[in-house]
Amino acid sequence: MFSFLFKKTEHDLNTKENHHNIAVNTDGIEALYDFIEKNAGISLQKSKVLVKNHIIALCERYNISSFLSLLEEVKNNKTLFTELVDAVTIHETYFFREKEQIVEALKQHKNNSPLSILSAPSSSGEEAYSIAILALEMGIKNFHVSGIDISRAIIEKANSSLYSQRSVDFLSQELLEKYFIKTHDRYSVKESLKEYATFKQINLFEDDIYQLGKFDIIFSRNMFIYFQDEKKVEAYKRLESLKKDENSSIYLGHADISSKLSQYIRSKM
Numbered sequence: 128m129f130s131f132l133f134k135k136t137e138h139d140l141n142t143k144e145n146h147h148n149i150a151v152n153t154d155g156i157e158a159l160y161d162f163i164e165k166n167a168g169i170s171l172q173k174s175k176v177l178v179k180n181h182i183i184a185l186c187e188r189y190n191i192s193s194f195l196s197l198l199e200e201v202k203n204n205k206t207l208f209t210e211l212v213d214a215v216t217i218h219e220t221y222f223f224r225e226k227e228q229i230v231e232a233l234k235q236h237k238n239n240s241p242l243s244i245l246s247a248p249s250s251s252g253e254e255a256y257s258i259a260i261l262a263l264e265m266g267i268k269n270f271h272v273s274g275i276d277i278s279r280a281i282i283e284k285a286n287s288s289l290y291s292q293r294s295v296d297f298l299s300q301e302l303l304e305k306y307f308i309k310t311h312d313r314y315s316v317k318e319s320l321k322e323y324a325t326f327k328q329i330n331l332f333e334d335d336i337y338q339l340g341k342f343d344i345i346f347s348r349n350m351f352i353y354f355q356d357e358k359k360v361e362a363y364k365r366l367e368s369l370k371k372d373e374n375s376s377i378y379l380g381h382a383d384i385s386s387k388l389s390q391y392i393r394s395k396m
């Protein structure tokens with residue numbers, strides 16, 4: 128009756144009661160986070176309550192009673208592992224998020240040879256379609272954009288190519304009418320634009336990435352932010368091996384680069 132008067136044990140503090148009357152024990156959080164980092168690069172801090180709560184919600188959804196059981200489960204279940212990664216990452220993106228960088232990159236490769244472009248990670252596709260729109264507006268027609276992301280759900284969204292008003296806020300009325308069909312409050316990408324982009328669920332740290340082929344331009348924005356130095360360099364090396372030739376370029380976001388990574392990049396020049 129007066130349980131609140133008793134000092135909570137470590138076990139109690141690590142256990143959250145939930146609506147379905149299962150309690151998720153979060154012991155082993157370090158082992159779980161190590162597994163996520165080793166396999167997806169993503170480095171998580173134990174102190175971030177929100178992230179932990181998202182994982183607890185995932186456990187509740189699948190009736191998994193502890194982080195240790197979740198760890199055992201994700202070791203053999205790729206789909207669940209990608210759902211776990213989904214729970215701890217943000218997919219925020221929008222059209223023309225980094226317009227200037229894209230235009231700059233396209234200008235460097237403006238000739239008639241076919242251009243292959245990678246958007247890794249693509250999230251729900253806004254970046255890949257922004258690249259396609261800008262290329263077409265610059266008169267480039269012989270190109271293809273491959274979008275990849277670790278999240279199955281977000282790749283499904285990219286394949287549906289349906290966007291909210293918020294996503295397209297930075298597009299002019301003229302571009303909206305040229306490349307989208309408006310239905311109610313959604314913008315659907317026209318087939319004539321869709322043909323320039325394809326999306327696949329791929330983890331950058333898995334070797335399926337090498338089946339994508341080679342690229343002239345590689346955009347990798349706002350993913351390295353999740354990685355610690357060592358993984359940033361490992362991820363960069365993976366992207367480097369996707370370059371078609373010495374004229375190919377990799378474009379990262381400002382927040383993606385650490386001093387260790389820029390040291391590595393400079394050492395290659």
Ligand SMILES: C[S@@+](CC[C@H](N)C(=O)[O-])C[C@H]1O[C@@H](n2cnc3c(N)ncnc32)[C@H](O)[C@@H]1O
Binds near residue numbers: 166224330
């Ligand atoms: C914030 S979005 C970036 C989207 C877009 N590039 C942009 O800058 O607007 C970050 C994405 O990285 C993806 N991601 C994180 N780790 C990944 C990995 N190891 N392999 C592939 N995608 C990953 C997440 O699923 C998320 O959709």
